[in-house]
Amino acid sequence: MNxxxxxxxxxxxxxxxxxxxxEGHSLAFTTGRGNDIQSAAIQALEQWVVGRRVDEVLGDLGxxxxxxxxxxxxxxxxPEKGVVQMAVGAVLNAAWDLRAKRAGQPLWQHLARLDVExxxxxxxxxxxxxxxxxxxxxxxxxxxxPGREERxxxxxxxxxxxxxxxxxxxxYSDDKLERLAREAVADGFTQxxxxxxxxxxDDVRRMKVARAAVGDDIRIAVDANQRWDVGxxxxxxxxxxxxxxxxxxxxxxxxxxxxxATVRRAVHPIKVATGEHxxxxxxxxxxxQLRAVDVVQIDAARVAGVNENLAILLMAAHHxxxxxxxxxxxxxxEMVQHLSMTDFVAISGTWADRVVEHVDHLHEHFVxxxxxxxxxxxxPLAPGGGGEMHAASVADYTFPDGPQWRARGAR
Amino acid sequence: MNxxxxxxxxxxxxxxxxxxxxEGHSLAFTTGRGNDIQSAAIQALEQWVVGRRVDEVLGDLGxxxxxxxxxxxxxxxxPEKGVVQMAVGAVLNAAWDLRAKRAGQPLWQHLARLDVExxxxxxxxxxxxxxxxxxxxxxxxxxxxPGREERxxxxxxxxxxxxxxxxxxxxYSDDKLERLAREAVADGFTQxxxxxxxxxxDDVRRMKVARAAVGDDIRIAVDANQRWDVGxxxxxxxxxxxxxxxxxxxxxxxxxxxxxATVRRAVHPIKVATGEHxxxxxxxxxxxQLRAVDVVQIDAARVAGVNENLAILLMAAHHxxxxxxxxxxxxxxEMVQHLSMTDFVAISGTWADRVVEHVDHLHEHFVxxxxxxxxxxxxPLAPGGGGEMHAASVADYTFPDGPQWRARGAR
Numbered sequence: 149m150n151x152x153x154x155x156x157x158x159x160x161x162x163x164x165x166x167x168x169x170x171e172g173h174s175l176a177f178t179t180g181r182g183n184d185i186q187s188a189a190i191q192a193l194e195q196w197v198v199g200r201r202v203d204e205v206l207g208d209l210g211x212x213x214x215x216x217x218x219x220x221x222x223x224x225x226x227p228e229k230g231v232v233q234m235a236v237g238a239v240l241n242a243a244w245d246l247r248a249k250r251a252g253q254p255l256w257q258h259l260a261r262l263d264v265e266x267x268x269x270x271x272x273x274x275x276x277x278x279x280x281x282x283x284x285x286x287x288x289x290x291x292x293x294p295g296r297e298e299r300x301x302x303x304x305x306x307x308x309x310x311x312x313x314x315x316x317x318x319x320y321s322d323d324k325l326e327r328l329a330r331e332a333v334a335d336g337f338t339q340x341x342x343x344x345x346x347x348x349x350d351d352v353r354r355m356k357v358a359r360a361a362v363g364d365d366i367r368i369a370v371d372a373n374q375r376w377d378v379g380x381x382x383x384x385x386x387x388x389x390x391x392x393x394x395x396x397x398x399x400x401x402x403x404x405x406x407x408x409a410t411v412r413r414a415v416h417p418i419k420v421a422t423g424e425h426x427x428x429x430x431x432x433x434x435x436x437q438l439r440a441v442d443v444v445q446i447d448a449a450r451v452a453g454v455n456e457n458l459a460i461l462l463m464a465a466h467h468x469x470x471x472x473x474x475x476x477x478x479x480x481x482e483m484v485q486h487l488s489m490t491d492f493v494a495i496s497g498t499w500a501d502r503v504v505e506h507v508d509h510l511h512e513h514f515v516x517x518x519x520x521x522x523x524x525x526x527x528p529l530a531p532g533g534g535g536e537m538h539a540a541s542v543a544d545y546t547f548p549d550g551p552q553w554r555a556r557g558a559r
Numbered sequence: 560m561n562x563x564x565x566x567x568x569x570x571x572x573x574x575x576x577x578x579x580x581x582e583g584h585s586l587a588f589t590t591g592r593g594n595d596i597q598s599a600a601i602q603a604l605e606q607w608v609v610g611r612r613v614d615e616v617l618g619d620l621g622x623x624x625x626x627x628x629x630x631x632x633x634x635x636x637x638p639e640k641g642v643v644q645m646a647v648g649a650v651l652n653a654a655w656d657l658r659a660k661r662a663g664q665p666l667w668q669h670l671a672r673l674d675v676e677x678x679x680x681x682x683x684x685x686x687x688x689x690x691x692x693x694x695x696x697x698x699x700x701x702x703x704x705p706g707r708e709e710r711x712x713x714x715x716x717x718x719x720x721x722x723x724x725x726x727x728x729x730x731y732s733d734d735k736l737e738r739l740a741r742e743a744v745a746d747g748f749t750q751x752x753x754x755x756x757x758x759x760x761d762d763v764r765r766m767k768v769a770r771a772a773v774g775d776d777i778r779i780a781v782d783a784n785q786r787w788d789v790g791x792x793x794x795x796x797x798x799x800x801x802x803x804x805x806x807x808x809x810x811x812x813x814x815x816x817x818x819x820a821t822v823r824r825a826v827h828p829i830k831v832a833t834g835e836h837x838x839x840x841x842x843x844x845x846x847x848q849l850r851a852v853d854v855v856q857i858d859a860a861r862v863a864g865v866n867e868n869l870a871i872l873l874m875a876a877h878h879x880x881x882x883x884x885x886x887x888x889x890x891x892x893e894m895v896q897h898l899s900m901t902d903f904v905a906i907s908g909t910w911a912d913r914v915v916e917h918v919d920h921l922h923e924h925f926v927x928x929x930x931x932x933x934x935x936x937x938x939p940l941a942p943g944g945g946g947e948m949h950a951a952s953v954a955d956y957t958f959p960d961g962p963q964w965r966a967r968g969a970r
Binding site for chain 2: 149150151152153154178179180181182184185186188189192195219220221222223224225226227228229230231232233234274275276277278374377378379400401402403404405406407410425427428430431433434437438
């Protein structure tokens with residue numbers, strides 16, 4: 149469904165005149181063409197940012213979020229979806245990066261140490277109250293207050309569970325799949341993922357190879373990247389069922405709440421997961437209300453930033469559904485790990501059945517790259533939200549004038 | 560929800576070297592800021608358009624639609640929603656405008672005279688088959704084959720039913736509302752619409768004024784423009800119920816299929832309508848599957864053009880739900896009337912309980928402005944899809960260099 153991606157990012161930087169040398173960095177991930185549309189959308193938000201008082205903005209990021217999400221003219225282009233929502237996310241995440249740096253804390257810790265009321269003020273409850281009121285969200289956070297400190301210590305000691313997509317890309321030979329699957333287990337992962345959906349016969353064979361390689365105790369998730377209609381999804385998963393796939397990810401359109409519910413009923417006990425392309429909290433709300441998914445997959449750069457992801461984490465906890473973020477791309481691992489760690493310390497209060505995706509790509513471009521150890525993300529200690537690239541990487545790869553592009557004849 | 564709109568459009572023109580003087584014109588409607596993002600998205604589609612053989616593209620607009628909708632990198636920014644989907648719609652609608660002009664037919668007639676298989680080839684059934692297969696869509700079209708000629712003649716003679724939003728804007732005095740409501744009835748309209756949702760006491764009073772002005776036989780729709788949460792919507796409509804509103808339009812988020820279903824159950828017999836901000840056919844599919852709406856409101860410039868709107872019209876007919884398009888803005892009346900007329904002649908085969916919105920704004924900028932007569936749209940006879948503006952209007956209002964903008968100091 150997403151062939152020949154050219155991993156790219158519309159990169160946003162907030163500069164201030166505070167003289168403290170701190171900047172807010174973040175990005176919206178794209179797969180190449182369209183990066184300029186995404187950049188135009190981020191630039192359209194400048195009026196809400198440039199020239200404002202830093203303390204005021206950072207001191208009330210709930211208000212800042214609402215101003216941009218409900219921007220009275222830009223909202224016509226959504227509302228709250230696609231390019232514009234991703235632009236709001238990039239700007240807002242850059243503000244969170246700056247705020248965490250100023251506080252001298254990694255973002256996960258900064259969020260997880262906020263008061264309950266401070267966290268609630270960050271969330272936009274508009275359109276959510278039939279599934280979660282502010283009072284219900286408060287109950288979730290209050291329930292997790294006891295033990296925050298212990299969980300923070302545990303997280304620092306043990307790291308957060310990860311799974312790996314490295315073995316399972318389409319196009320790998322069976323030998324390579326088998327070798328990488330074994331390596332993943334040897335590296336300490338307890339879950340791997342296979343891409344599926346191109347050819348059923350191939351998928352059955354690959355699933356068999358993978359299951360034989362990892363044994364019965366390792367979870368194998370499969371990911372269809374939206375390829376199927378509802379009926380196809382069900383038939384395909386019935387064919388893979390003998391090899392016990394753990395979840396089926398993106399079986400169909402990310403907008404199709406009812407379709408996911410139908411698939412889920414039909415493929416039980418295989419779990420259904422989605423979210424990397426779910427446009428906003430209203431669609432996540434329905435996935436939870438209808439029990440259409442077993443696993444909620446947030447993405448750091450799809451919705452309106454940390455604030456909307458907090459709303460989704462709260463709703464998932466309120467409905468008792470685990471959140472296992474999508475990552476990969478460019479910088480998505482670096483950013484989204486913070487949200488799962490906040491979830492563990494201060495929201496759901498557990499990492500049971502929760503894993504953050506790990507893809508071993510492009511981490512070298514980031515100032516604070518993720519650190520995996522025995523299948524777990526080590527909790528980052530550096531201040532900020534994780535999305536800052538090395539200045540040299542930005543300079544080298546800026547389109548179309550960076551040296552890497554010039555060398556390819558971009559102009 | 561959409562305060563201070565500055566009605567705008569990203570305007571797309573397809574030029575050819577055929578030497579016949581014909582061009583394809585269309586637009587994506589915006590409310591001001593964001594028009595440049597929308598324009599960037601249209602430009603990003605140039606690679607699918609510029610330099611191609613005109614006959615090839617126009618001869619298979621189903622394929623042309625699928626190429627752009629499934630563009631492998633741009634789809635990451637949706638998929639199939641927001642700015643990118645609207646851009647595909649603008650380009651595709653411009654291609655339809657050109658094709659209808661070359662055929663020497665108004666678009667409604669050009670579409671309504673296509674063979675059943677030609678119409679089916681235009682539709683992308685991906686993600687739809689659990690609600691409507693190609694065979695089911697074929698049954699809809701085949702059922703409407705008998706009587707196409709008679710209905711075309713009837714349409715040319717009588718025009719298509721309209722309703723008017725002119726009396727009911729927020730901010731009008733009660734006197735003005737009363738006067739405009741009476742005038743609408745005197746002009747032959749059988750349905751008017753009031754904007755609601757700012758203040759309940761005001762709305763109850765305005766509804767009472769409007770009902771007294773038009774009497775019991777005129778339908779009064781109300782439109783909340785997404786303002787409410789689900790519970791609010793229900794309470795508000797219960798308060799307005801004594802004055803018998805005909806439908807409540809956009810009671811809540813356009814993404815909230817379950818929310819609309821809940822509102823519909825609670826406010827019966829008041830009908831629920833939505834669609835002007837529904838992002839694509841997958842969301843419409845669910846609104847129909849769940850019986851979440853009584854009225855489907857397509858928009859000419861929101862989804863991926865004529866092709867996706869044909870899919871929605873077919874699904875609505877298959878589910879027995881009337882389509883009453885959203886219009887207004889800039890050129891939306893001019894464009895969307897064609898789709899309802901095609902629906903009447905060749906798809907649902909009826910105009911019972913169907914009306915196209917009419918707003919009396921900005922028609923003077925269009926080469927073939929809509930013509931209303933006794934509350935009905937006269938069927939346009941001029942070749943094309945209706946979206947072509949006068950060259951002088953385009954030149955005058957082009958941002959930021961047109962004289963109208965220069966006079967306002969845009970730069």
